Amino acid sequence: MTIDYRKIGLKVGLECHQQLATREKLFCGCRPELFKGEPEITFLRRLRPTQSELGQIDPAAYFEFQKGVKILYEADTKTSCLVEMDEEPPHDLNREALEIALMVALMMGAKPVDEIHVMRKIVIDGSNTTGFQRTCVVALNGSITVDGKEIPIEHVSLEEDAARKVGEEGLVIRYRIDRLGIPLIEVATGPVISSPEEAEKVALAIGKIFRATKRVRRGIGTIRQDLNISIKDGALIEIKGVQELELISKVVEYEVQRQLNLLKIRDEVRRRGLREEDLREEFVDVTLLFKETQCRVLRRSIERGDIVLAVKLPKFAGLLGFELTPGLRFGGELSDRAKFWGRVSGILHSDELKSYGVTDEEIAELKRVMGALEEDAIVLVAGKADNARDALKAVVERAREALRGVPEETRAANPDGTTRYMRPRPGAARMYPETDIPPIKVTKDLLEKIKMQLPKSPEEKVREIMKVYGINEKLARQLLDTEYDELFETIVRETRVAPTVVATILTETLKALKRDGFNISVLTDEQIIETFRLVDRGITTKEAIPEILKWLCKHEGANPADVIKELGLTMISEEDLQRIIDEYIEKNKSLILERGLSALGTLMGLIMKDLRGRVKPETVNRILKEKISGKITIK
Amino acid sequence: MDERLPGYKGLALKLLLDAGAEIGDLVRIIKDDVVLEGILIPRSEYGDERHITIKIRSGYNIGVEVTPSTRIERVSPETKPAFIPPQPPEQKPGLPKVSILGTGGTIASRVDYRTGAVRPVMSASELYSIVPELADIAVIETEMLFNILSEDMTPKYWSIMAEAVARHIRSGVQGVVIAHGTDTMGYSAAALSFALQNLPVPVILVGAQRSGDRPSSDAALNLIGAVTAASRAPFAEVSVAMHETTSDESIILHRGTKVRKCHTSRRDAFKTINATPLARVIGDKIFMLTDEYRPRDSNRELILKPNFDERAALIKFYPGIRPELIDWLVSGGYRGIVLEGTGLGHVCRECFPAIKRAIDRGVVIAMASQCIWGRVNMNVYSTGRDLLAMGVVPLGDMLPETALVKMMWCLAQTSDPEEVKRLLLTNVAGEISQRTVEYIEPPKTVVGRADGN
């Protein structure tokens, strides 16, 4: 299915988040690092939804609170102090982080604000011990150009990263607060992006600017994008936490698909004559019906003491199994809601009961009990009585929303680019001033100082690399895209290996290795530099580099010099080479006699195949030429 | 400063007045090539006069620098938020009656997310709507006594509090809760312990280390613990209810004369010193941690002694202290001095003449220890023995702050220094004991027997 994204009115806005490589966290002196292993400190908290002056309470947050959700925080003393525990007021805003944020802002042509006010943005899921995220706008109204199109940058903000969720057991959600407080820059574009590819390109361009500062953190989880996606007649959907840039276009594509398919479902239920009042919260306890069932899911629940509760969804037959995006059926949307509001493990529905081992007799009986007709669907949940009820209420509510089309919600990205329900979209952002931190003036002196340190833009950098090192544009771009430009310059400076060779290895070779399933993320800069030094010193050849890198990928932390010995990739002395070539010539005597010098190519291939990486091709070529000429003359 | 434009002064104030703008209005600021629009926000009183704070559309506040050539336009007037109080929870019949008295600070508050203003909440119906759990515990009546910062508290306010508590107790409530700022809550707890004698029901002071506008505030749980104790605890004493640990799990009740704020910011800043805390509240259960308490008895007749004589001082001894300090207090008409001495209760010999002069003029001098933990014993070293011989009163295991409050209270009971000395050494409200046992850290999990449930 090809989609005309313009025709369906696709609008995407990006919020790109990037952790900054500062020495300390944003509001305290802790190290901006994560810890592994067992926590030294744990404590239990509850976050109470606060009331606004309007008397409003965030319904999802209030619901969680009423259910008695508790948060168990885990910490160690190296990466958190009393500030992250919300037991001490925040310290002053980290100046280093502010300077990096201002640097990014200036690179995007955004105008720094005169005075920065740190705000508290209410976030009550437990990811912030305070119940709010500290955040501040540092600049407004910039723009970047991507493929000739101007993309407005609405704001550049600096904020604290949140704690990371590490588990959930019943009503207790576990978070680690090591990540809490790591400085994060946020860049928000206007909602002007009109295709999945463009979304990815914009994110890539913003990421390049971040990394051009050389002061951002790298690795998994240090960059995260949120996407705001809407189409005509659909809804504005916020998708949180896309960690891989390459996933962005897929996420947009799938979300468009999901919305279009939800609109199809809307049209279908309308066509079938469904009205909102047909969807009733009439739940039937059908536990007894499944007392002897062969369905393992249901039997296990019943044995645990759960009840099985059922609801009829009139005119929904066949629609619950309708695929919205790969792997996500409409039933999955109902299931997500049931899990969120009812804390059940999922739902079973009439479109899939058979595949779960429910017999035809049981289905017939269920339909009879529920008074379901051919065109009706039935949804089952198993759980504690009130959880099951909450779950089915959420299912009925979601079914009602299907009549209206696409419900507004916040969704989370899955690693395959599909998304899952996270929570209803919060109302207008609830922000109020962080009174513990006085406003910070952005002085002209500070801006002047930053302007002096402004790094080259990625475009300027490409041109510079091409000019200084004489490599082609394609390689130069790839170096910047893969972020090996700095390593490239180091290697070229420290060795005499030709820049084009270095660039090719760092881009195409590594890309090929990754494609072949090698884990290139374990390679350290030092290992790569050392490998080139060995080539430079004549200990091995550039042809051996791919083999060495493969070995290093498989043996994390290995020493390149040892690898060469291990693989037998040391250079063969000219003396030995003379002897070896003699053997080849002897073996292929007839070929040489027959074809003379034109046999050189074939022999060259044979020898290089066996000795690749241990000899320089030009040396083999020279010796071969001498010897073959000799042979021919003798003849 | 203009009342309609709090925090604004100088050029910024002038520009805003010229534009006729008020807090909450949508304003447009035009300067050089920049045009910014947002809702006008109050400024901190320490802010300068060259910036205007606005809330832009995304919800963020920013400060905009103004110059004499900056133009400000009032785009539209404030749309006042209409407060719709949420339905108060249904009141359960037959619950105990508890009074909550406000003194300032924010045990509960509501945020105006438009202007950032945090408004304290005190009426019973609003308290119910913010902490709905209270409706399951007690029938609540509230009264705002005064609205001051805890550090502005004086002995006069202690008297007002004591009289108000007496009034509420006599009206027949099962307990009284006082919402109090935490900085001087320990002093107030001691003061009420002496002023309210022969209590029939508990009087619980409660505060918050994180303000009530935050989702992570300790205020609600502390308040729930306090109201639970006020309505059902088996003891009838003045106590302080605060978090026991950093976790939102248990509320610990400290005896009013034995409690001290020991941390600037932690939730569990309050500690019982030289004694065992009274009780612990977990959920709706109360666990007594000691057998030594005055039991609740609604028929007991309260005795109110609300007066304090402020002519008393607390002096912390330090190496190099000047004895003239004591002389200065005596000539200033002070009637009692609590010395916070070193170790077992010592001050330098250089101070001896000044102490002697003071005692000779009828000033009562008493000794507590700056060690905080432990009791003074002035028989061990000659310095202590000499001070005792001069007539300095050793206050045993009494906290220095409690000792000061008690001195003020004793001075108001009698004009006879000898009688003051006798009273100081008489246990009135658990402030002084003859026995200190090995300190056992109260277990952090549920222990003790459930009482009053």
Ligand SMILES: [Zn+2]
């Ligand atoms: Zn810290």
